[in-house]
Amino acid sequence: xxxxxxxxxxxxxxxxxxxxxxxxxxxxxxxxxxxxxxxxxxxxxxxxxxxxxxxxxxxxxxxxxxxxxxxxxxxxxxxxxxxxxxxxxxxxxxxxxxxxxxxxxxxxxxxxxxxxxxxxxxxx
Numbered sequence: 001x002x003x004x005x006x007x008x009x010x011x012x013x014x015x016x017x018x019x020x021x022x023x024x025x026x027x028x029x030x031x032x033x034x035x036x037x038x039x040x041x042x043x044x045x046x047x048x049x050x051x052x053x054x055x056x057x058x059x060x061x062x063x064x065x066x067x068x069x070x071x072x073x074x075x076x077x078x079x080x081x082x083x084x085x086x087x088x089x090x091x092x093x094x095x096x097x098x099x100x101x102x103x104x105x106x107x108x109x110x111x112x113x114x115x116x117x118x119x120x121x122x123x124x
Contacts, residue, residue: 001091001120005035007070009088011081017060018073021103023110025056025071026081028088033057033070035090037097039113041120044072045087051077052122054113055090058097073110075118091122 007030014027026044037058044053053072059065072088094116100106 001041001122003089003091005033005090007033007088007090009086011084011086013082014071018071021107023073025073028070028086030070039094041091041094041117041122042072043089043122043124044074046081047084048079051075052117054117055088073114075114089124
């Protein structure tokens, strides 16, 4: 996959919905993201290592939140990164954002997104 952007930011607390549905995310407070709304493959440099991630950039319609956010589900990661600086390397888009009629349909799609990222060849 081709790298299309890099975003630097600090991990901030979100609404914790990802954790509640089994896909915890880091929410990145950023200055600018020169990408369109969608779901992307990513590599995230953290103080604890580099992790593949399924990145969502855009509003969270299923939660009724219209302001865009940048959140990443880090594959094979557990821990706390609140307040830490991270570098998010963003690769090709996996899909556009879409509306979901339920949290179950959102979870099904996230599972597919994670598998796409897991199988992707990502190089810093």
